[in-house]
Every structure is written in structure tokens, then in C-alpha cells.
Amino acid sequence: MDTTPINYKRKLNIPWLFEMAWRDSRRNRSRLFLFVSSIIFGIAALVAIYSFGFNLKNDVDSQAATLIGADLAISDNKPIEASMQSLIDSLGDRRSEERNFASMIYFPKNKGTRLVQVRALKGDFPYYGSLETTPLQAGKDFRNGKKALVDQTLMLQFDAKVNDSIKVGKITFLIAGILNKAPGQSGIQAGIAPIVYIPLQYLPQTGLMQKGSRISYNFYYKFDKAVNMDKLVKKLDPRLEKAGMNYDTINIRKENTGRSFGDLTRFLSLVGFIALLLGCVGVASAIHIYVREKIASIAIMRCLGVKAYEAFLIYLIQIASIGLIGSIIGAALGSFVQHILPLVFKDFLPISISTDISWMAIGQGVVLGVIISILFALLPLIAIRNISPLNTLRISYEQVNLLRDPLRWFVYVMILGFIVVFTFLQLDSWLGSVFFTIGILIAFLILTLIAKLLMYLVKLFMQSSWSYLWRQGFANLYRPNNQTIILIVSIGLSTAFICTLFFIQSLLVKQVSISASGNQANMILFDIQTSQEKGVAALARQHHLPVLQQVPVVNTRIAKINGKTEADVKKDTTLRFSPHTFANEYRVTYRDSLTPTEKITDGEWVGHAPKLGDVPISVEDRFAKHNHLKVGDKIEFNVQGIPVSTKIASIRVVNWTKMQTNFLVVFPKGVLDDAPQFHVLLTRVPSKPASASFQQAAVKQFPNVSIIDLGLVLSVLDDLLDKLGDIIRFMAMFSIITGMVVLIASVRISKYQRLQESVLLRTMGASRKQILAITAIEYFFLGALSAATGILIALAGSWLLAKYSFEIPFNADLLPALLLFLAIAILTIVIGLFNSRGILNKPPLEILRRDV
């Protein structure tokens, strides 16, 4: 008898495990690749976004100077105080000065009018980069006469040519050139507020600088010798802050631009991550089926002496290797896709973006892909440890249950932990990442529950009287190894994503359209001087337009809250007020009554100020909540240099969705009546020609008055939402493609499951048509149920967003949703049938003989 003691601690033979993994993968490699193909598009999306982010960061760093155009910029929204003038004049070696304000302009050639952003400039600004103009020299030449640079969108809109003229206020300027791009300006900004440059020396003659006009005073400085700007602004900060002035340096702009685009790329990487998660669910589901098929092989290995963890490692090596290959392909695809991203983002970017290959992004994507494919594959893989060698014998008392391993809870925790950590790295907020993870979890749970409910209902309501084809097709939805859950989750989530975007966009646009309908105001005239108030109203009536509202507006700042200044709040962080509350300028009004869109929720409305004591004001509900203000709190306002002590008498809820002037703070009559102010007039124009004719007359008679035409706002909003939607849709496309790949993978995998059965049916005489019908019924219902679930979730999500986030009535446009439903259902059938063709086109014997 052999009495050699057994060394139970056998050394792990890693090369042999790799060899076995390689051998075992024979004839399965294309299937294994199909499993991980689900993660390719998720990785591609992330690598594309990461590469874009890295390039963006580098480009912002290298082009930051051209974003600001100077070493230092100082701005104020009121005329410079005399005490500050010497400082303003002493900085830098070269200086430029600019006044920036909204105004109407008039194209005499075709009598067109439009609200634009006028920039009246003196000096050689920009010192970095240039005003990009056509012709090229116009960017410099316009400063030498009554000449203007006009934004290219305006030129196109009004069919204007260089050397035509425009009227700004009372002065007519010659169009010296087309402004293609101003420093730091993006395409979308040009669309919303097109810019017109004029020389500063002609500004007084335009008559647009009136009291109460909202003008920004900007000063740009260039330092010829190297100056430490951070040190300089730190020194200047107390004085500038005291004077209520803002400043900007290349470094500050670099940080701010980097941060805002960083936020954007991080948000988009989360969208890409959702695609990756979808793919991973597909991987887990596919590996589960794969492991089931491998039970016999694993049992044989166990019989021959392979330990549980060795068997586990053999398959882990397979999945990790194929995950690595999938991730590398995804990363390569992502590096290609990143070339498209600057095109998708072009309207939002103030700088030109390079498309260099980012090895960092590729590395991150590959590591992420391998980790996440292993994590999700672990769920079915850990079950390998429990596969008994008994499965080699005929004994089947104990069913092999791949999902009952207690270690799976550890894997679930690892997956959730990974998602939280990954999202934290994107969002830099634990709370945000936990909410995101919970959100994802809830979405997955809802979809899984709906899928399970559907399977239960199909089982419950299926009648034995139905034809065999229908019964078989339906039964495939709940039979073992069905794909109902995985497809409803993956296709449902992508459909929900796309549909929610669509619903919200159409809701927002519709909301503005509704505002423009009925008897509501659709034109706002502002910057009306007190002396012009009656004249403008009279002009409106002359044009048979109703004066729906006339409201005075006073610019103020908050100086103290309950006796505490901004400095006190900064020092004492225990105070509930934010320092930002003091930094903002508030446009307030005064009146003796509430408007129909306002409702007092706390305190009492006071319409007339008492002769003595604090002025009783009304504060908007959300503003009060945000700033922790309550009835009885005292606020000291700085009304253009004059302190006004007030007390919150009431809190109001305001319906902001109505097209009218709404205010955060309303004063009673009798306090601000004589303060410097401007007026706003709301009217309703019945048609485009009526609008054009009224605008022409108003601009001619009151050149300083600005007009917002809601029709124009609507088209700009639609355009903006369209462009934003394009970006999100582009990213969501990765989820859709992933959903489709998961669908193809599931169908291909199930082909092996269904092969024997279909072949048996064919052997027993089922026609090609009958098998086709069974398959079509199954996939139609899978596609239809997935799409319907996704659309229902989108409806619920949009309703919640509309009600609680946008606070607008929910009214979904169902026709496009129906088209999406049909498209997904048909696509699912096509993919299902296309991938099942192998069963239909080959003789049964060939498949029966094949070792599956």
C-alpha cells in the first residue's frame, strides 16, 4: 500500500491554470467575445469622454489667456466710484476699457431690429488672441471711426453685408466687418446674445447711457513685464470687494473654465458609465448561462482532482482575459470617437479642442473595463466553487443552483462599493455618488420587478386553448434561461433614458409656447426711463397693442441681514446666511398689491410703507428658504448708495412659469418711488409683422429701450435644447448600442439553449415558418415589453421632473414615443430572427451531431 503522505497544501500552478483556461476556451472563444462585446461601447464612451476631458483641460490651460484676452480684467455694474478711479487708471502697462449692455439695434437696409449685446470698446483689447473678423483687419479698423463689428449670426439673419449700416441708439455705424468670434465666446452664446462692437468714444452720442441702465463697466490690463497676478489680485481684493467690483485673471479663468467643463465631462462620463453598467449586466447574464453549460466539464475536473478555487480561477482567467481584450477594443473605439466629440460640443466651447490620443484615458478605460467585467462576472463565477464532482455521475438529488452562494452578497457589496467609489471620483461628492448609486439600483430593481411581474402575468393568463405557436412563443418569456429580465433591464433602461430626454425637451419648449399663447404677454420692453414710461405705453396703444403690465425696477444690494454684514458672515461660519447673498445685485419693484401669480404663505402683505420704522417687504418663498430668511428678519438694502432698513413682513409663493415680471423682493409703495429706476412694459403682439413694425417704431423713438420678443426666445430656447439634447443623445447612443449588443449576445447565447428544442421540433415535422413564428412572437414581446417598460419609466420620470424640478404641467407628446416603441420592437424581432437563422437554415442532423 502506498503510504506516501498527501501534501494537501498543493502549490498553485499558475501556468497550468492559464493553460487550462486557454484549452477550455477552445470552441467558446467567439461566444466569450460576444459576452464582453457588451462592455465595448461603455468603455468606448468613457474613454472618448476621458480623452476629450484631458484634451480639454490641456487646451484650456494653453488657451486660457485668449479666453480673457488680457492679464487682468476688472468689472463693475455701476459707474466707477471716484475713489477707485486712480486705482483703475494706474494698473497695467496697456489698458482697454469697455461698456457692455443689452440694447436694440436697427438695420436700416431691411428695417430689422434685434436685441443684442453692445460692447463699446476703447484700446487694443484683446491682448491675447484676437477679435476674429471678416475681413481680418476689421477687428482693428473699426476702432478708428463710426464703425461696428456685427456678429455673424446677425449678419445672416438680417442679410447684412460689410459696409452696410446699423443704428445703435441715435448713431448710425458702418459695418466694418463680420465678428466671427469674440474672446471667450462660444457658438451658443453668440446665438443667445449676439455681440456688436462699437468704439467707446461714440457711446455717449448713442444716448443709451441713461440712469438705471444696466451697463457693465469692464477694464482690461496688459502687463509688459512678468507680474505675479495671483499676488497682485490678492492685494487688490479687499479694495475691489469693498467697491463691489469683480476681477478675473488668466489663472482664475483657467480654473473656472476647467471646473465648469470638468463638471460637464464628469456628468457625461456618468452617462457613459450607465452604458457600461448595462453592458456588465449583459456580461453577468451571459456568463451565468456559460457556467451552466460548463457544469459537466467543471465536475469532471473536480473528479480528476482540481480544487474548487482552481476551477474558479480557470474561468476567472478566461473572463479577465476576454474582459481585457474587450476593454482594449473599447478603448481603441473610444479614442476614435473622441475625434467626433469636439464637433458635437462645438457650439458650447469657447476654445478649439485638440484630439490627441490620451494614454491616460485609455489606461483608465482598460483598467475600469477589466475590473468591472470581473466584478459582474464574479456573480456567476463564484458558483463554480460549489459544483460537485457528483455531477459526473447520474446522481441528481441535489440541483446545481448557481445563485444561492452566500458569497454573492459579498460580490453585490463589492459591485455597489465600486459604483459608489467610481461615481465619487466623477462627482467628488459622497452624497451625490450614493444618490446616483441608489438611483441606478432603483432603476434596475424597478425594471427587474416589472420583468418578473410580466413573466408571472404571462404564465397566469396564458390559455391552453391558444395555438401552439402562441403558447410556445409566450412560454419562452418565462421558461428557464429566458432573457426577459436582462433584455427588459438593458433595452428598457436605454429606452427610458432617450424617452425622458425627449419628453423633457418637448415639455420645456411647449411650456414657452403656451406662455406665448392666449392673452398672455409675448413681448417685454425694458430699460424704459421714467420720463419715457408714458410715451412707450402710448406708442404701444397707437399700434393697437395692450399694455398688460408696467412695472418699475430698482437695482439694489443687500448690505446687512439682521445687523450682520458680509464680512461678519465670512468670519462667523455658524451664521445661517451665505456670503453670496451679499454679492448679488437685486432688481426689486414696489407696488401696493399682489399680482394674480403671487400668494402669501407667511406673514402679512403690506402695500404702503409706514412713515416711520423699518420698511415692510415681501420675499419670495424659495429665495427665503435658500437664504434661511423668515418673517421678522431685518435686511438693510443699499439702494444705489442710500441705506434702506427693511423687515420681512411676508413670504410669497410666485408662479414663475407665467410670462410676466416676477421679483424676489417686493417693496411697498412710498419708499423707492423716487429712487433711480427703469421700467418694464409687457404687451402682446398678435403677429410677426405687428411685432416688427412696433419694434421699428420703438427703436426709432426710444433707442435706449430694449425689447425681448418671445417668439425669438422660443426659437433660441428650442435651438439651445436641441444642441444640449444632441450631446446627451450622443452619449445615450452608447447605452442604446450597448442594449442592442446585449440583445444580440442574449439571442446568440439563447440560440445554444434553444437549439436542441428547435431541432427536435423540426425533426418532428415543424415547418421553417412555424419555428420562425415562435421566434418572432417571443422577440416581439421581448422588444415590445422592454420598450413599453422604458417608455412608462420615462413618463413617470418626466412627470416627476416636470412636477418637482421644473414645476410645469406635464403633458407628454406620445406620438414619437409610439414610433420609438415600434422601432425597438421591430429591431428586436429583426435581431432575434437574424441570429436564429442558423437553426432554420441547417438540416436537423447537422445540429444534432454538433457538440454544442
Added chain:
Amino acid sequence: MAVHPNKNIKRVEIILNITNLGKTYNSAGKTLTVLDNINFTVNAGSTNAIVGPSGSGKTTLLGLCAGLDRSSTGIVELNGINLGDLNEDKRAQVRNQYVGFIFQNFQLLPTLTALENVMVPLELRGEKNIKARAMDLLDKVGLTDRGHHYPAQLSGGEQQRVSLARAFSNQPKILFADEPTGNLDFETSEKVVKLIFDLNREAGTTLVLVTHDLELAAKTQRIIRIKGGKLVADDHTNVIA
């Protein structure tokens, strides 16, 4: 009886010692007794058959004897090692060291060639020059030129012969065969049976086979009859060699 320094190993002539062996399963709230109080020993180098009607528990008995499963009661001692003391991984190592298997449905790894299938038990032991030994075994079963074929490319008889070569590759002390000819035609069965007994004799291995086939059972030195989970007869048909 001398005790080996390793506490699990005793110097005995008996390769397999079954004492009060029982196996029960819980199914739908009821306890199902598959084996009840089985006692027997198997001498090293002997040939043994376990026979009995379908559902009598003979395959369960084989599984327990080979350490593929744990018993509910009783003791299984294989080569002096109490399998009940070992976890599944240690039993796997015992199987790799001392046990060979032949199955009714061959149980070859479908993605490995015939040669690789034979090599696996040796690879697991970390042995060297295994390719030549595996080729030698394939030669003995008459499959020299089929080494690079996959199981699906072999006939049933050929697959069983590969399985035989694999079973003997680790020079097992005991060979368990579950209906080794159950899936083969008469002629092929004859050849495979002859091979099993020839290789067994040549290697001095103990043979325990489970079969319905009384003719095959009669070729062994001893027939253990199982019925309803109980050992009903233990016939020593031939003189132990």
C-alpha cells in the same frame, strides 16, 4: 497494525473500508434514505462489482466510496484515509493521488484533445515528461494516432478508451467504474472490458465497478448486491489473485 507518522494513514491490506455507511436526502420535507448501514471492505488489488436494480443506491455508494460526496452516517476509509475528515478540496487531492474513474458517458473534457485529457491528472500532480507517458497510455488503448482529436471527433468506444487511459494515467490505487459499457455496443463493450481488466491486472489496481450487466460483474472476484439501499449479498465468486 503500524501507524504511519501521518495520522490519517494506517498500514493495512485493505484499500477501502466502509463502516455503517448511510446516505439520506431531504426532499420536499421528507427524508429519503438512499443507503442504509452498509459495511464492507475491499482488499488492495481485488476486482469488485456492485450490482443492483435501478434506484437501489449503487451509484450513490460508488460516489461515496470515491469521495465524490459525503456520507450522512458511517465512515469511508480510502487507503487508510478517513474521507469524512476531509473537506472537498482535500478529497479532490486524495482522488488525484489514489483514484481513477471511468464513467458510463465517458466524461471527457470536450475542449481538450484526447492526449490533453489523459495528461490532466498528471499535470495536476505537477509531474514532468507527462506527454510521453500519456502517449504511451494512448498507445496501450490503441489510440496512438488519435491523440490530437477532440472527444466529439471520436466514436463512443474510442472515447471510453481515452477515458481508460486517463483513469490509469495517475497510476491510481483504486479504479471506480460506473457502468463502463452502458453506452457501448456489444462488440465495443467486449474490447473495453478486456482493456479494463488487462490494464488493471498490469497496474495492480483495485477495481470497483457498478453495473447492471451480470455478465460483466461475473468477471470480477466479488459481487456486492445492493437493494433498496441495503447490502443484501456479498459473493466472493473467484479466488482473490
